[in-house]
Amino acid sequence: MRIVTCIAPVNIAVIKYWGKRNEELILPINDSISASLDTNQMCAKTTVMISPDFESDRIWLNGREESIDNKRLQRCIQEIRKRVAVSGGTLSEEICQWKIHICSENNFPTAAGLASSAAGYACLAAALAKLYDFTGNISEIARLGSGSACRSVYGGFVRWYMGSDPTGRDSIAKQIAPETHWPEMRIIVLVVNDSKKKVSSAIGMKRSVETSKLLEYRAKHVPQKVEEMHQAILDKNFSKFAELTMRDSNQMHAVCLDTFPPCFYLNDISCTIIQLINAYNSAFDSIKVAYTNDAGPNTVLYLLEENVPLVLGLIDFFFPPSTISGQLYKKGNPPESITPTKKLLEKIDLQPQPIGSIRNIIYTRIGCGSTQLQNPSEHLLDNNGLPKNIQYL
Ligand code: DP6
Numbered sequence: 001m002r003i004v005t006c007i008a009p010v011n012i013a014v015i016k017y018w019g020k021r022n023e024e025l026i027l028p029i030n031d032s033i034s035a036s037l038d039t040n041q042m043c044a045k046t047t048v049m050i051s052p053d054f055e056s057d058r059i060w061l062n063g064r065e066e067s068i069d070n071k072r073l074q075r076c077i078q079e080i081r082k083r084v085a086v087s088g089g090t091l092s093e094e095i096c097q098w099k100i101h102i103c104s105e106n107n108f109p110t111a112a113g114l115a116s117s118a119a120g121y122a123c124l125a126a127a128l129a130k131l132y133d134f135t136g137n138i139s140e141i142a143r144l145g146s147g148s149a150c151r152s153v154y155g156g157f158v159r160w161y162m163g164s165d166p167t168g169r170d171s172i173a174k175q176i177a178p179e180t181h182w183p184e185m186r187i188i189v190l191v192v193n194d195s196k197k198k199v200s201s202a203i204g205m206k207r208s209v210e211t212s213k214l215l216e217y218r219a220k221h222v223p224q225k226v227e228e229m230h231q232a233i234l235d236k237n238f239s240k241f242a243e244l245t246m247r248d249s250n251q252m253h254a255v256c257l258d259t260f261p262p263c264f265y266l267n268d269i270s271c272t273i274i275q276l277i278n279a280y281n282s283a284f285d286s287i288k289v290a291y292t293n294d295a296g297p298n299t300v301l302y303l304l305e306e307n308v309p310l311v312l313g314l315i316d317f318f319f320p321p322s323t324i325s326g327q328l329y330k331k332g333n334p335p336e337s338i339t340p341t342k343k344l345l346e347k348i349d350l351q352p353q354p355i356g357s358i359r360n361i362i363y364t365r366i367g368c369g370s371t372q373l374q375n376p377s378e379h380l381l382d383n384n385g386l387p388k389n390i391q392y393l
Pocket of ligand 1: 012013015016017018026032117118145146147148149201202203293294295
């Protein structure tokens with residue numbers, strides 16, 4: 001038998017992927033750029049195992065056995081097997097036909113709706129590549145699971161090139177700069193309380209492609225923004241980086257509203273956070289923080305380390321935490337908050353929100369890409385190929 005375990009990061013786009021030109025191959029209508037977040041706070045972990053003793057392919061996700069007949073999942077597995085067979089890899093044809101068991105979990109609550117499929121598919125692609133000694137491009141395999149997953153294969157700042165080849169061969173991610181490039185950069189993930197069921201990003205973006213004229217406009221103008229963002233990252237130009245990030249998030253959500261029927265991903269709390277950040281930047285007459293939202297109400301802030309204590313102080317003031325949650329409210333060991341002055345609060349001029357509007361805060365930084373874990377104690381499957389964690393059974 002063969003067994004491999006990998007971890008992969010969550011990534012948060014600063015120039016968004018929104019819209020496919022090919023649904024089947026998951027080919028986007030524009031390049032996108034993201035940063036991969038530190039796996040210590042948020043990551044997917046996946047063990048893959050093949051054995052002649054397994055009777056069928058099986059998968060366990062976050063504590064539950066799920067159907068293996070998921071189209072995207074099958075595509076990743078089949079594609080990697082096919083490519084290994086064609087390139088005459090190191091494993092015999094017989095071994096490549098052994099049934100596979102997959103077990104995957106996140107170290108953050110999936111219910112929080114945070115880019116979990118990106119980390120999950122990047123992790124699966126990385127683990128399958130090691131399992132089958134695949135030497136091709138892993139981001140291309142991850143992309144077949146979920147578009148944004150191709151960016152989670154790498155650490156630091158990553159660009160997904162849309163490519164032009166109809167086969168998707170050149171629609172791959174590449175690193176712009178490693179995780180060490182901008183050491184002062186910090187990320188604060190604000191997990192917003194929300195129970196509404198959202199339209200998935202796959203369905204939302206399909207609907208946008210079909211109905212939004214604004215998306216056509218966006219597609220024409222993103223190439224310029226991507227180049228500017230790429231350069232801002234290389235130059236470590238924070239105010240340029242932050243302005244582009246906020247504008248791009250705003251535009252993606254404007255496209256969602258221009259979609260028919262419209263998709264609403266932001267809620268009142270996300271909008272108040274956006275107002276707070278704009279008011280804070282205005283109060284200092286300089287862009288010190290950027291916000292961005294994916295297909296959900298959770299808001300992610302990018303900022304430099306020196307500004308974290310005051311920004312946390314403002315969040316504490318305007319979004320008082322619930323004291324009854326019992327869980328650790330702030331994760332990732334953030335620094336002590338600074339209480340904002342009366343003068344700053346007057347300038348910001350917003351109303352504090354109901355207690356518990358933000359469920360928790362994850363403080364993190366830029367991190368590395370998918371990585372194989374060598375210690376056998378890290379495997380999520382035991383020697384029989386069953387989940388070690390009893391809750392799965
Ligand atoms: C809003 O990668 O989840 O997070 O390719 O259909 O799986 P599929 O979509 P997905 O879309 C993510 C969209 C986004 C923006 C981004 O991450 O670039």
